Amino acid sequence: MQAEFDLIIIGAGCAGLSLGVQLAKMNGTVPKTLLLESRKFYENDRTWCFWGEPGAAYSEMASHQWTQLTVQSAKEKVSFECAFAPYQILASQTFYDYAVQSIAQNALLDLRMDSVVLQEPQYQEGWWRLDTSCGPIRARAVVDTRPKSMESLKNTTLWQSFLGYEIESKEAIFDPLTARLMDFYPANSEFVGFNYVLPQSEKRALIEFTTFAHRPYFPNELQSKLDQSVAQYLKGGDFKIIRTESGLIPMGLATDNSLVAKVDHPSYVYTGLTAGAARPATGYAFQRIQEWARKCAGAMKETGLPLAHANDSYLLKKMDDIFLNVIRDHPDLGPELFMNLFAKVESKRLVRFLSDKGHWVDYLAVIKALPAAPFLKDIFNFSSL
Ligand SMILES: Cc1cc2nc3c(=O)[nH]c(=O)nc-3n(C[C@H](O)[C@H](O)[C@H](O)COP(=O)(O)OP(=O)(O)OC[C@H]3O[C@@H](n4cnc5c(N)ncnc54)[C@H](O)[C@@H]3O)c2cc1C
Incomplete structure (x- = not known):
C-alpha cells in the first residue's frame, strides 16, 4: 500500500x-x-543576512545587527547609516x-x-x-x-562565489557596530572581488572573500585570498577559526x-x-x-496547487540584467560602479532597491548614479527588445 x-x-x-x-x-x-x-x-x-525592515521574516531571531555599514575601495570609503532597516544576521x-x-x-x-x-x-x-x-x-x-546541476546552469550570467571563516581573535580588534559590506580587492579583468566583514563582538567576526565573475570560483581557489585578508584585518594577531562556510550563487539564472x-x-x-x-x-x-x-x-x-517563485517586475529584471552584463564584460569597473551606487544613492532608496521594495524614483536614483558609458551597449540591446 x-x-x-x-x-x-x-x-x-x-x-x-x-x-x-x-x-x-x-x-x-x-x-x-x-x-x-x-x-x-x-x-x-x-548564515543568512538581510535588511531587517519592519515585517522582515525571522528578524527577531537574528543573533546580531548593524546600523552602520561601510564600502571601501583603494580610492575611497563610504559609510552609511541604516537604523531604519538594520542589516541582520541569522x-x-x-x-x-x-x-x-x-x-x-x-x-x-x-x-x-x-x-x-x-x-x-x-x-x-x-x-x-x-x-x-x-x-x-x-x-x-x-x-x-x-x-540543479552546475552543468545545466552554465549559461548563467555571473557567479557569486565565497569562502568565509567565523573567527575569534585573542585581542579585541573589531567594531561590532559596523559591518564592512564590501572592502574591494584591487580591480582586475577576471572578477570583482571583495571582503565581507561582519563583527558580532570585539573579538568575533565572519570574514568572507567573495567574487562576482563569469565563472564559479571554488573554495580552494579563494582560500589564499581569504587567508591574506584575515591576516590583514587581524594585523598578524592570534585567532582561531570556529566555523567555515562557502557558497556558489547563480546571478542572472539561465537553465x-x-x-x-x-x-x-x-x-x-x-x-x-x-x-x-x-x-x-x-x-x-x-x-x-x-x-x-x-x-x-x-x-x-x-x-491545492503549489506556487513557483514570482517573476520580478519587467523593469527590475531588465535593470538587473544590464548591471550583471556590464559586470561580466567589465569586471575591472566593478569596484567603481558599486562605490558610485553607495556614494550617490540615498541609503533608504538603495536599501529599498536592494531588498526588492523599490519605487520608480529609487530605480531612477540608481540609474543616475551609474556612469553612462559602460552601460550604453546593454541599454541599446534592452531598448531594442
Ligand atoms: C553559505 C551560504 C550563505 C548564504 N548567505 C545568504 C545571505 O546572507 N542572505 C541571503 O539572502 N541568501 C544567502 N544565501 C543564499 C540562499 O539564501 C541559500 O542558499 C538558501 O539556503 C537557499 O535555499 P534552498 O532551499 O534553495 O537551498 P538549500 O537550503 O541548500 O536546500 C536544498 C536542500 O535540498 C536537499 N537535497 C538536495 N538534493 C536532494 C535530494 N536528491 N533529495 C532530497 N533532498 C535533497 C539538500 O540537502 C538541502 O537541504 C547563502 C547561501 C549559502 C550557501
Whole structure:
C-alpha cells in the first residue's frame, strides 16, 4: 500500500523548511505533507543576512545587527547609516531548529531525514508517484527544491562565489557596530572581488572573500585570498577559526532545460536557489524565499496547487540584467560602479532597491548614479527588445 499525501516537498533546506513552517502554522485544513531531506542532520552550515525592515521574516531571531555599514575601495570609503532597516544576521542552526520544532508540532507534516527520491516522479491519474528511500509514495502535488546541476546552469550570467571563516581573535580588534559590506580587492579583468566583514563582538567576526565573475570560483581557489585578508584585518594577531562556510550563487539564472528532467504541470513546481529564489543582481534569497513560502502555503490552502517563485517586475529584471552584463564584460569597473551606487544613492532608496521594495524614483536614483558609458551597449540591446 502506497503512502498518500497532498504534497511532497523534495529537499528540506531553506525553501523546503520555510514552506513547512508556513503550512505547520496554517489555520484550518492543512495539506498532509511529506518533506524529504537527504541530509542526516542539520548543521550550522551558513548564515543568512538581510535588511531587517519592519515585517522582515525571522528578524527577531537574528543573533546580531548593524546600523552602520561601510564600502571601501583603494580610492575611497563610504559609510552609511541604516537604523531604519538594520542589516541582520541569522545563524542557519537557529532557523533549522525552529523549523524542525514547528513542523514536529503538526501531525499532518512529516519530515524525513536521510531520505531521497530514487526515481524521478511520474504522473498518473491525478497522482505523482515517487519511488523514495522511504518506500513508494503518491502525492497530489510536488514542490521540488533540489539544486540543479552546475552543468545545466552554465549559461548563467555571473557567479557569486565565497569562502568565509567565523573567527575569534585573542585581542579585541573589531567594531561590532559596523559591518564592512564590501572592502574591494584591487580591480582586475577576471572578477570583482571583495571582503565581507561582519563583527558580532570585539573579538568575533565572519570574514568572507567573495567574487562576482563569469565563472564559479571554488573554495580552494579563494582560500589564499581569504587567508591574506584575515591576516590583514587581524594585523598578524592570534585567532582561531570556529566555523567555515562557502557558497556558489547563480546571478542572472539561465537553465539549460535539455539537461534537467523538467516537468511542466501546474501541480509540480521547482523552487529554491537554482529556480529563481535569488535576486539576480545581489544573490540575496532568504527574504524572497520567505515571501514565496507564505504565498505558496496560501495557494495550497485555496487551490491545492503549489506556487513557483514570482517573476520580478519587467523593469527590475531588465535593470538587473544590464548591471550583471556590464559586470561580466567589465569586471575591472566593478569596484567603481558599486562605490558610485553607495556614494550617490540615498541609503533608504538603495536599501529599498536592494531588498526588492523599490519605487520608480529609487530605480531612477540608481540609474543616475551609474556612469553612462559602460552601460550604453546593454541599454541599446534592452531598448531594442
Ligand atoms: C553559505 C551560504 C550563505 C548564504 N548567505 C545568504 C545571505 O546572507 N542572505 C541571503 O539572502 N541568501 C544567502 N544565501 C543564499 C540562499 O539564501 C541559500 O542558499 C538558501 O539556503 C537557499 O535555499 P534552498 O532551499 O534553495 O537551498 P538549500 O537550503 O541548500 O536546500 C536544498 C536542500 O535540498 C536537499 N537535497 C538536495 N538534493 C536532494 C535530494 N536528491 N533529495 C532530497 N533532498 C535533497 C539538500 O540537502 C538541502 O537541504 C547563502 C547561501 C549559502 C550557501
